[in-house]
Amino acid sequence: MDNLKTKHFTFQLKDLEISVELIEELARIDDSMPEYSRFLKEEIDSTLSLSQIEGGYTILPAQLDQNTIHIGDHCFNVGKSIANKFTNSTHIAIFTCTTGPLISDRLKELNSQGLILEAYLIDLLGSVMVEKAMDKLQAIIEAECTSKGVNITNRYSPGYMNWDVKEQKDLFAFLPENFCGIKLNESCLMTPVKSVSGFIGIGEKVRFIKHACQSCNSTNCLYRNSKNHC
Amino acid sequence: MEKLFEQLAYCIEFGKINKQSPYPPNMKDQEGAGELTGQLLDQGVSADDILQKALIVGMERVGVKFRENKVFVPQVLMSAKAMDAAMIQLKPHFANNPGSQKGTFIIGTVEGDLHDIGKNLVSMMVEGNGYEVIDLGTNVKAEVFIEAAEKNPKAVIGLSALLTTTMNNMEKITIAIKKHNKNTTVCVGGAPVNQEFCERIGADNYSPDPQGTVEFLNRTVA
Numbered sequence: 001m002d003n004l005k006t007k008h009f010t011f012q013l014k015d016l017e018i019s020v021e022l023i024e025e026l027a028r029i030d031d032s033m034p035e036y037s038r039f040l041k042e043e044i045d046s047t048l049s050l051s052q053i054e055g056g057y058t059i060l061p062a063q064l065d066q067n068t069i070h071i072g073d074h075c076f077n078v079g080k081s082i083a084n085k086f087t088n089s090t091h092i093a094i095f096t097c098t099t100g101p102l103i104s105d106r107l108k109e110l111n112s113q114g115l116i117l118e119a120y121l122i123d124l125l126g127s128v129m130v131e132k133a134m135d136k137l138q139a140i141i142e143a144e145c146t147s148k149g150v151n152i153t154n155r156y157s158p159g160y161m162n163w164d165v166k167e168q169k170d171l172f173a174f175l176p177e178n179f180c181g182i183k184l185n186e187s188c189l190m191t192p193v194k195s196v197s198g199f200i201g202i203g204e205k206v207r208f209i210k211h212a213c214q215s216c217n218s219t220n221c222l223y224r225n226s227k228n229h230c
Numbered sequence: 231m232e233k234l235f236e237q238l239a240y241c242i243e244f245g246k247i248n249k250q251s252p253y254p255p256n257m258k259d260q261e262g263a264g265e266l267t268g269q270l271l272d273q274g275v276s277a278d279d280i281l282q283k284a285l286i287v288g289m290e291r292v293g294v295k296f297r298e299n300k301v302f303v304p305q306v307l308m309s310a311k312a313m314d315a316a317m318i319q320l321k322p323h324f325a326n327n328p329g330s331q332k333g334t335f336i337i338g339t340v341e342g343d344l345h346d347i348g349k350n351l352v353s354m355m356v357e358g359n360g361y362e363v364i365d366l367g368t369n370v371k372a373e374v375f376i377e378a379a380e381k382n383p384k385a386v387i388g389l390s391a392l393l394t395t396t397m398n399n400m401e402k403i404t405i406a407i408k409k410h411n412k413n414t415t416v417c418v419g420g421a422p423v424n425q426e427f428c429e430r431i432g433a434d435n436y437s438p439d440p441q442g443t444v445e446f447l448n449r450t451v452a
């Protein structure tokens with residue numbers, strides 16, 4: 001596969017197909033709770049519809065060994081379990097994706113009005129937005145790869161399993177400065193907060209392994225064992 | 231009187247704000263935290279008694295249920311709203327009697343980190359359990375914690391971090407606080423934080439959930 005330049009995409013909130021029911025389910029709002037579906041629908045259809053959701057990737061050749069992935073002159077210490085998932089990758093798609101800053105602005109507004117439950121739901125919505133946008137980006141990467149006769153792995157991010165968040169510095173070194181409007185601070189925190197980054201492995205013989213909560217060490221995760229997550 | 235206290239505690243536990251509030255459905259059209267607090271005050275009950283014998287009792291039950299995964303964030307937030315409806319009426323009374331709160335808790339998300347839902351939940355729970363809470367927000371530097379601690383000498387400090395990288399800043403901040411005044415108590419928490427880390431950086435308490443901090447404060451401060 002050839003070295004490709006960075007590709008950039010924007011997404012519309014309405015195209016992410018986020019249902020009010022999904023947010024309510026993840027928030028564990030049951031039938032006894034006050035009615036928030038109208039609020040959520042209004043936020044999705046209008047207030048947040050202008051969110052600048054964007055993402056992109058670059059595909060580069062990579063060499064793997066037991067614990068590491070070498071790309072250019074960088075060596076990523078992803079740890080054994082993640083390295084395993086990339087077995088047989090000849091290339092890596094380095095990606096990032098964000099909801100843009102509108103969510104954070106809206107959160108500030110709601111919190112300052114004392115609307116804490118609404119703020120919580122919007123925070124959750126933001127997390128779902130970036131994951132759904134990532135699903136779209138992953139599908140784009142997959143389509144590009146399939147058209148060239150190669151397969152992709154699932155996506156993996158620094159900060160998961162034994163992959164140190166610090167390596168996000170090196171990851172972003174492969175993307176243009178200020179790519180998708182994302183900034184990384186000294187502690188490797190991305191702003192806008194609702195952003196993700198990571199790798200997808202590419203190769204003829206790679207295997208796509210579905211995420212399984214049982215094999216993840218984040219035992220207190222918000223999404224753990226939720227019907228809609230895995 | 232005891233019955234009214236229990237009713238009010240129940241409203242806090244189940245998030246019944248006031249009569250108009252439709253939540254929880256099985257308490258529809260019943261009086262909520264707002265009305266019951268008003269009635270207790272009208273009967274001459276002290277704000278302090280209302281806080282201690284009803285509000286804190288209810289909030290503690292929510293904290294325990296949250297820790298045991300019997301209720302989730304939205305229910306906790308409903309309880310916080312009910313608590314607010316009561317506190318609005320009690321605050322003017324406390325203003326004349328500053329000693330009535332159990333102690334002061336200063337909380338913030340550490341420098342470099344912007345996550346705040348976890349911190350906000352801790353802040354609400356601690357406040358609901360009768361402490362004054364000073365919330366310094368997110369991305370808070372050591373100097374700001376130290377300055378707040380100087381203004382409130384007996385306050386306990388709570389630090390929140392959500393990334394392993396910002397945990398390093400938690401360590402720096404804890405060391406700086408302790409260097410400034412070794413008697414300042416520091417509590418730590420957040421998804422990647424654990425007991426071992428707490429001990430290593432010389433913080434005084436780690437808790438995976440807000441209720442743990444409340445219990446620690448009740449043991450050491452109140």
Ligand code: B12
Binds near residue numbers: 219
């Ligand atoms: C939702 C989520 C996201 C969302 C949104 C993040 C947000 N908050 O806005 C998205 C998808 C954007 C995201 C992105 C990332 N995430 Co994330 N995310 C989560 C997840 C699943 C839930 C976080 C949450 O909202 N929890 C709900 C709140 C209520 O919980 P909480 O904040 O932890 O607070 C509770 C306790 O911790 C405690 N507490 C909190 N503070 C304090 C303070 C004191 C004093 C006390 C006593 C208690 C206490 O009380 C609270 C109530 O119980 C966690 C997994 C998890 N286990 O939590 C990972 C997690 C936080 N993410 C993680 C990572 C690595 C990332 C990324 C770096 C991944 C990447 N490379 O793309 C990025 C970073 C984003 C950025 N801006 O830089 C890691 C962080 C650990 C680490 N290795 O550093 C976690 C822990 C997952 C894991 N690997 O285990 N994430």
